[in-house]
Amino acid sequence: MTGSSQEHVLARLRAVRVLPVIVLDDAEHALPLADALVAGGMPIAEVTFRTAAAAEGIRRIAKERPDVLTGAGTVLSTEQVQQALDAGAQFIVSPGLNPRVVEYCQSRDVPIYPGVCTPTEIEQARAIGLRVVKFFPAEVMGGAKFIESIAAVYRDVEFIPTGGIRREMLARYFGTGRVVACGGSWMAPPAWLQERAFDKVRDEAMATMQELPASVL
Secondary structure, three states, X not given: OOHHHHHHHHHXXXXXXXXXXXXOOOHHHHHHHHHHHHHOXXXXXXXXXXXXXXXXXXXXXXXXXXXXXXXXXXXXXXXHHHHHHHHOOOOEEEOOOOHHHHHHHHHOOOOEEEEEOOHHHHHHHHHOOOOEEEEOOOOXXXXXXXXXXXXXXXXXXXXXXXXXXXXXXXXXXXXXXXXXXXXXXOOOOHHHHHOOOHHHHXXXXXXXXXXXXXXXX
């Protein structure tokens, strides 16, 4: 993946502004889920490596729905990074700042958004060349107020807050002026996927996109 591809992924994140965090228990759910997100105006998915179905789910979406920006989340090791890339993932998200994982992605020009939740971790991320990071767990660690407090100090860092975020919180996060996209699973909770309630996914994705604030980065 080239630098231009990294810019492409970031541009897509900025355009959609919401990053669905998906837990797939069954790879058979991958394509109907992707179709529901697209129908709701949200052509993007972070499939988390929390289940055995993750890699196959990414593979199916990447192959059959190439217009959907597909990434891998909850990536904890370089081995998982490679599994995700082999499956067709276009970006990597991790819950914490693991230098080995970051360096592995950087050596392959793969966009990586590691989790941070303290000023020290933000400085560590900056030191290895990162300017967009995941803020996790967002609500537990202070939510939009934390981003507002830290923004004046780290003027060159932007965030993808994830963790406990719901649709009604989006305006508050985007109001900080430092959020690329908000991550969450409110539009596709595991229970809906298990019920194959993809119409609910579509409707919630559509409602979310319609309620996004007009003023963005």
